[in-house]
Amino acid sequence: MFAVKRHLDDNALIRRYLADRGLEALKANDEALLRHLVQCPACEDRYVALQIAFDQARDAALADAEAACSPDRMAHQRDRILRRVEAQYAGPRVLPFPAASQGARTGQHPRVIRRWVAAAAVAGLVVGLTAGRLLHLGEPGAESTARRGPLPAASSAPARQEPIMRAVNVQPVMNEDQFLSEVELATASPRTAELRAIYALTLEETRDVVRPGKD
């Protein structure tokens, strides 16, 4: 019989070991393996030795890993985890700009300043308008202008022209000859003192130059 005649090799023993630990399922033809292990003391001894060696390897690896899990290390790790979670719970933290003043960081201060600036601007406008109005009223004739208010509309224009016409100093009516002589006099000689010098240099000179040509 096969199971009795031949000893098991290491592969068969390892398969058995894995099956015992639930890491591998034995196949149908492994029944012979199980029977042989029961009947062959030499293979049974080898299997026990293999089992001990593998178990020792497992324990050694576990102890080696456990060495990295000292109580202090675990406590430190737990603290760091909880701190990180706590920081996440608290939400993102807004860092203030380093150069910003303490007042600017609070968020209350800028609003108060803005209100004061707006109030000052309004007060300045009111004071300016009032002062301007008072100064304007102090000027001669400003009162009538001020009283007049806004510019008259086109429809009301004739009614408002009457007092202005009255205010003009109207000369007594002159006849036609007088009027024409006045015009001639005005055009013949400039009445403005500043213009007389220019007139003397230009027009008089021109007349002098032209006359000989005409002669």
Add this chain to the structure above:
Amino acid sequence: MKAAVLAGQRDQAREAFSDLVTAHQRHATRLALYLLRDATEADEAVQDAFVKVFTHITSYREDLPFEAWFTRILANTCRDRQKARRRRERWEVAGVDRHPEFGPRVEAAPATTLNPEELLLGDERRRELMKAIDALPDRQRTVLLLCHVEGQSPRDVGEMTGLNESTVRVHLFRALRKLRIALEGGRVRR
């Protein structure tokens, strides 16, 4: 904890979360250590995983075991770190061994915490066994530690490592065979 978070009961949620961390952090640290082989990185990965748990606790389905959900988060975190480490190592000066086996060894566990089996296991024998385990190829070692040491099923290990379940079984079998050969050789040499 999920109920407390949903109800906005901050203190209760914090307390429940603290208990949760205490209950799972040791196992989580071991898993991360097996996957990353660096104590500092494992520590950070565990922290990240727990913070993710807290952040996404509302998406946790209570009909599923918490352990499986958390292990998946932890494994993904470890894999992200592994990828980042590989990227980093590509830019580092060749020849500088930044990651000795299992990273910086932290202080050894006090003798009082050792169980009777560990006391029987001599330091020399333990060193020999660890040397044999460390000599295994990366994947085989990781699968061996997760399946054999931590008792995870091949399916779970497949999800954690991104390997096929049958591939995990093959790696496990080969790892044990190599370990057997290494231990046999050591015994013969002695």
